[in-house]
Amino acid sequence: MREKTAFRRVSGGFAALLSVIFLAPFCYVLLSSFWSQGKVSFLPYYDVFWGQSQYMLRFWRSLGISLCVGLGQLLVSVLAGFGFAKCRFPGRNAIFFGLMILMVLPVQVTLVPNYIMLGQLGLLDSYPALILPLIFAPLGAFILRQSFASIPDSIIDAAMLDGCGIPRILLWIAMPMNVSGLVCAFLLSFLDAWNMVEQPIAYLRNFERYPLSVALAYVPPTSMAIHLVCCILVVLPCLFLFAFFNRELVEGITLAEVK
Amino acid sequence: MKRWVLWVSVLAAWFLVFSTLFSLRVEQWMVPSVIVAEPRTEGFDTVLTLDCLFDTEEGLSLFAPYEGAAWEAGTRVRIIEPASYQLTQDRIQFRGSLAVAYATKLPRPDALVDVIVTPKWEPDTWLAVAREDTLPEWGALDRRASIQTQTEQEALLALEKAPVPFMEKRAWGMAPIVRQEDDLSPWADESGNVDKKAVDWLAVEAARQKPPRFYSLNDLSQWTAQMPKMGLGAGLVLAFLVLWGFSWPLARDWRKNSRRLAISALLTVASLGVLAGLLWAIELPSSLLPSTHIVDFGHYTQEFSAIFRALERLAAAGDVTAADAVSQANTRLWLSLASAAALPLAAAVLGLGQVLLGSRKNTHSQERT
Numbered sequence: 001m002r003e004k005t006a007f008r009r010v011s012g013g014f015a016a017l018l019s020v021i022f023l024a025p026f027c028y029v030l031l032s033s034f035w036s037q038g039k040v041s042f043l044p045y046y047d048v049f050w051g052q053s054q055y056m057l058r059f060w061r062s063l064g065i066s067l068c069v070g071l072g073q074l075l076v077s078v079l080a081g082f083g084f085a086k087c088r089f090p091g092r093n094a095i096f097f098g099l100m101i102l103m104v105l106p107v108q109v110t111l112v113p114n115y116i117m118l119g120q121l122g123l124l125d126s127y128p129a130l131i132l133p134l135i136f137a138p139l140g141a142f143i144l145r146q147s148f149a150s151i152p153d154s155i156i157d158a159a160m161l162d163g164c165g166i167p168r169i170l171l172w173i174a175m176p177m178n179v180s181g182l183v184c185a186f187l188l189s190f191l192d193a194w195n196m197v198e199q200p201i202a203y204l205r206n207f208e209r210y211p212l213s214v215a216l217a218y219v220p221p222t223s224m225a226i227h228l229v230c231c232i233l234v235v236l237p238c239l240f241l242f243a244f245f246n247r248e249l250v251e252g253i254t255l256a257e258v259k
Numbered sequence: 260m261k262r263w264v265l266w267v268s269v270l271a272a273w274f275l276v277f278s279t280l281f282s283l284r285v286e287q288w289m290v291p292s293v294i295v296a297e298p299r300t301e302g303f304d305t306v307l308t309l310d311c312l313f314d315t316e317e318g319l320s321l322f323a324p325y326e327g328a329a330w331e332a333g334t335r336v337r338i339i340e341p342a343s344y345q346l347t348q349d350r351i352q353f354r355g356s357l358a359v360a361y362a363t364k365l366p367r368p369d370a371l372v373d374v375i376v377t378p379k380w381e382p383d384t385w386l387a388v389a390r391e392d393t394l395p396e397w398g399a400l401d402r403r404a405s406i407q408t409q410t411e412q413e414a415l416l417a418l419e420k421a422p423v424p425f426m427e428k429r430a431w432g433m434a435p436i437v438r439q440e441d442d443l444s445p446w447a448d449e450s451g452n453v454d455k456k457a458v459d460w461l462a463v464e465a466a467r468q469k470p471p472r473f474y475s476l477n478d479l480s481q482w483t484a485q486m487p488k489m490g491l492g493a494g495l496v497l498a499f500l501v502l503w504g505f506s507w508p509l510a511r512d513w514r515k516n517s518r519r520l521a522i523s524a525l526l527t528v529a530s531l532g533v534l535a536g537l538l539w540a541i542e543l544p545s546s547l548l549p550s551t552h553i554v555d556f557g558h559y560t561q562e563f564s565a566i567f568r569a570l571e572r573l574a575a576a577g578d579v580t581a582a583d584a585v586s587q588a589n590t591r592l593w594l595s596l597a598s599a600a601a602l603p604l605a606a607a608v609l610g611l612g613q614v615l616l617g618s619r620k621n622t623h624s625q626e627r628t
Binding site (some may be wrong): 047051053054055056218240 | 265271329552
């Protein structure tokens with residue numbers, strides 16, 4: 001009993017320490033963003049939110065790109081994940097293995113082949129150059145394959161016996177039973193697109209098209225506080241998405257539930 | 260938890276959309292119009308007139324336009340290093356290509372500017388307000404300008420044709436004051452002789468008597484004409500906040516209150532649409548805006564109290580133009596305050612009605628069950 005209590009205290013202490021380590025930079029950013037020219041000031045917030053339109057326009061541009069990537073990847077991943085989980089076809093496991101290999105490849109490895117392909121398609125220096133390669137990223141398919149696999153086959157069989165086709169099973173049975181998996185796949189792809197840095201630098205030439213994640217590095221070095229307010233602006237969508245979908249995200253990642 | 264997050268995210272999303280619309284307009288309003296001057300050749304030197312010096316926080320400065328890149332794309336201005344030019348008694352020896360001569364307001368270093376090539380000319384009335392106790396003596400006025408009314412501290416100048424947009428430094432040129440003799444005693448030797456090459460002309464220029472503050476009554480009238488729209492805009496923002504506040508009790512049982520919440524959501528979206536329309540209808544004169552940020556309320560208090568104090572004194576001295584300007588401004592101010600107060604009040608009544616109606620219906624349905 002005493003050992004258990006001591007273990008709880010130690011693990012609680014580590015959890016608290018970990019939280020402090022992760023929260024400290026965010027707290028620093030938040031507090032320092034109000035500190036400009038040696039005094040507390042809202043001017044950096046004014047400059048970013050109201051003073052110049054390009055910060056906000058870039059924010060919406062990044063949000064648009066990330067939403068397109070998130071929704072596009074969700075569409076592709078739902079079909080691929082359900083196929084891998086519930087449809088039998090020759091080479092299924094081999095293809096899935098190939099997908100897993102793709103998943104562990106760093107972004108930089110696929111950057112050059114993607115650049116060549118996008119160049120041949122005439123899409124370089126355009127938003128589709130950022131959206132298309134990310135729509136076909138394998139992470140969403142992997143997550144959804146795992147979560148669709150947790151749906152008992154008996155439910156699918158019963159639906160088929162009742163005359164349901166695959167599209168109907170997917171739309172009316174598998175997807176509603178797997179909301180956390182869908183939310184998790186959407187969130188991870190959204191965050192992937194929201195935080196992308198290498199792809200815009202490689203595929204875009206025009207600075208006007210750079211999303212906020214990349215343009216942040218080019219903010220004029222006149223005020224550190226403006227940089228920090230930009231960081232707050234970048235964090236906002238992620239913060240709200242996590243606050244709203246935290247349960248689904250955790251459930252989707254654990255993939256342990258049996259339906 | 261989710262209800263609370265959704266409630267806060269509605270406010271955040273509204274604020275982000277509003278900020279985007281507002282920043283687009285603020286950026287346009289805050290850009291000063293400038294006229295640039297090319298130095299003229301005089302002997303071996305290229306020179307500019309002393310008009311080109313601006314009184315900034317760092318002292319008298321010369322601005323030059325440049326083309327920015329990346330985040331700083333567009334035509335901007337920077338302060339020229341004092342080592343790049345030299346002041347003489349009545350001119351600036353400058354080796355650069357262009358310098359800002361006039362601006363609608365003091366330019367900010369690295370801020371966007373709108374370069375005007377040829378200004379328009381329209382009839383206007385200028386208000387001159389003394390910086391100290393009395394107005395300095397006028398020099399030779401431009402042929403298009405005449406003094407309409409003058410008291411000890413202020414004067415109204417009627418102009419058949421005045422440059423548009425209004426630039427205070429151009430007004431100083433068209434209605435100059437009599438220049439007093441420079442005090443060069445700090446540079447005089449024991450016998451009282453002054454070696455003009457040794458004089459710090461920047462210090463002399465800074466010590467010279469400043470012309471009075473000038474304001475354009477056309478710009479003032481344009482500003483007051485925007486006040487009802489600004490009031491309406493402020494009212495809409497407050498009305499949204501009130502509706503948003505009242506949506507919290509409704510969101511507690513959002514299934515039952517879905518219709519009322521939909522009305523609030525519709526009004527929220529409509530408020531953004533109307534706000535966008537209002538923002539694009541508002542045209543603020545650059546000469547009356549602060550040089551740093553649009554919400555510098557200290558600037559507005561200082562400028563408008565100086566303007567209206569002067570106009571009231573001129574109206575008391577019998578000037579009809581000044582009296583008209585004051586009464587017009589008063590009417591528009593009340594109109595703007597009324598619209599700023601009416602909309603949040605209406606929103607409060609609507610929100611309260613929705614909450615009361617919602618709770619009554621819920622009680623009825625509970626009684627029935």
